[in-house]
Amino acid sequence: MIVLTLLTFVFTPTAAQPWRICGAAVAMNDTANSTYHANLELLSTRLTDNATTSPYHFATGSVGAAPHTVYGLALCRGDVNATVCRACVATASQGAQQLCPFGADATVFYPTCRLRFSDKNFLHPDDYSQIVDGVVNTMNTTDTTNTEPPLPGWDPGNAKSVASITQIIGALLQETAWQAAYNSGELMFATGRMDGVGGGFPTLYSMAQCVPALTHRDCSSCLQVISFMATDNIAGRQGGRLLALWCNLRYGTVHFYSGSPMVTIVSPVKDVVPPASSPVTGRKPKRAMIKVLVPLFASIVGLLISFMLIRQRRIKGRSQDRAKTNVKEDEIIVWGLEGRSSGFMVYDFSQILDATANFSEENKLGQGGFGSVYKGQFPDGLEIAVKRLASHSGQGFTQFKNEVQLIAKLQHTNLVRLLGCCSQEEEKILIYEYLPNKSLDFFIFDETRRSLLYWNRRLTIIEGIAQGLLYLHKHSRLRVIHRDLKASNILLDYEMNPKISDFGLARIFSADDTQVNTERIVGTYGYMAPEYASEGLFSIKSDVFSFGVITLEIVSGKRSSGPYRYGDFINLLGHAWQLWKDGRWLQIVDASLVAEGHTSEIMRCINVALLCVQENAADRPNMSDVVAMLSSESMTLPEPKHPAYFHIRVTKEDATIFIEPSSVNDMTMSALRGR
Missing domain, CATH: 3.30.430.20 (Gnk2 domain, C-X8-C-X2-C motif)
Structure with a gap:
């Protein structure tokens, strides 16, 4: 607390x-x-x-x-x-x-x-x-020994000047706080500047910062509280700061931070210092009136002319917009999305180019299995994530259309939201909501960032992924198997809530299907269920297996597989199961979590994860059972049977086992080979 x-x-x-x-x-x-x-x-x-x-x-x-x-x-x-x-x-x-x-x-x-x-x-x-x-x-700890001069225009006896000063500084601090909480990524630090409003009022500078261990929402709450208290205690001073362990604010008339301000705003108040008035005599009022009326008349004439020109352009533009709208409506019908809400858009390629600054490297967020992902922003300020599919990626128009139709019809708080798409000649583009905290693997496999994920956050992520899968398997209009669930496909929003993404490999199956066979095995090594990797058989239990792997990764902070060695095993599953059997399961837990306690919750998650990765698909629970087991402390959980791949050990007697490294895009299947 x-x-x-x-x-x-x-x-x-x-x-x-x-x-x-x-x-x-x-x-x-x-x-x-x-x-x-x-x-x-x-x-x-x-x-x-x-x-x-x-x-x-x-x-x-x-x-x-x-x-x-x-x-x-x-x-x-x-x-x-x-x-x-x-x-x-x-x-x-x-x-x-x-x-x-x-x-x-x-x-x-x-x-x-x-x-x-x-x-x-x-x-x-x-x-x-x-x-x-x-x-x-x-x-009571407020320091009242202030020796700084007041800001220009500050008059304690003038209610208007007091309110104006308070409004100016409050606006600057709140804008800077918002920038730090929501627009600075994991740094949670922002600087600001408000230009002077005239009358000798100075330029103001500001700074806000939170401890990176806070969520974006918690940072915002902390800064909001102390920014309100700042405006209550300003008393017209030219500078001040509020210091707390988890967040702080500062403002002043001196440029006290390094670099340019991250946010620059215009003062909301223009009448802080009333203009000085001087008496007029003789013919001066008439001359002043003429000086005012002549340019005013010219301005009115100019406005009328401008209005006529703008009106003609708007009439022409509306006809063009209607034509474009009809085209977009036709495209949406072709895509089979006519029943979708109006929130889904089919964009022109030029709009995407403008939003991403021509797919600049500065806007590149990462490289996915079938292309690159860029950050973008539309003219209305909406931030987006743009997935540009590579022409050589192997994902053709059919797969692209599959992903569009699929995600556009799925709506759940733990699924990434698709805002629209673009298909123009060779370009195939998906436009998603922008999630600033990147993906789960960005945090969980990094020594420094992993410490920001204390247990309650990790449990929330585990439960959110489970709820998202339950929706896909049971509660959506379509029954969907994701087929490529992994840490890099779990995105995190402002509050570190998980959202399942990347449905390019997803498949719809009917209520009568228990499993489906495919000759084309695609996915990521380490997350693939054994029956799918070896025989091409996939079902909802394939996703359950992947969920179990991710849960073990979240608890341990370790990758499920790769060029590593886990005790006598080459993967995390066998190592975790052996420690569980020996009653030494705490050894698999991330060291930063051990000091927190919560051992019963952590133990339950490991138990559920091992039930999900059992070698026989029939032994694995469905997601309804998983959600129930995670949410009920009183439910007695069964003992897990051995997981898949548990028999693959590294011993002196065994031949060296070679793990073929995954490709850079982390999407092709890698095989285990003896040599």
């Missing part, structure tokens, strides 16, 4: 640095005290090293066993380089111990970094229900 009891307001940017909040002293004997501080020294070194090398200059960690465990968090400002970050965190580590001597809990805020260490585990916030109370309870 996050309660911002560590919030402090500081409006004198030079008088109190570094700012600190000290907790209780270490209540231990001398030996225990020495142990605690030895752990603290080791943790400080690790935080300094990890924050320096992290792409977001962020690090968390813990050292020592209870009751002498020390937990820590370090974060540098988003605009500083590694050298500045290292120096700041190292200084903060020493400063925290000096500013809070013998403290068991200390938080320090330096201009370019913040750091906290504690004997309590504060690293995994998951509830914002008391955030407002936490902020309100810290109001």
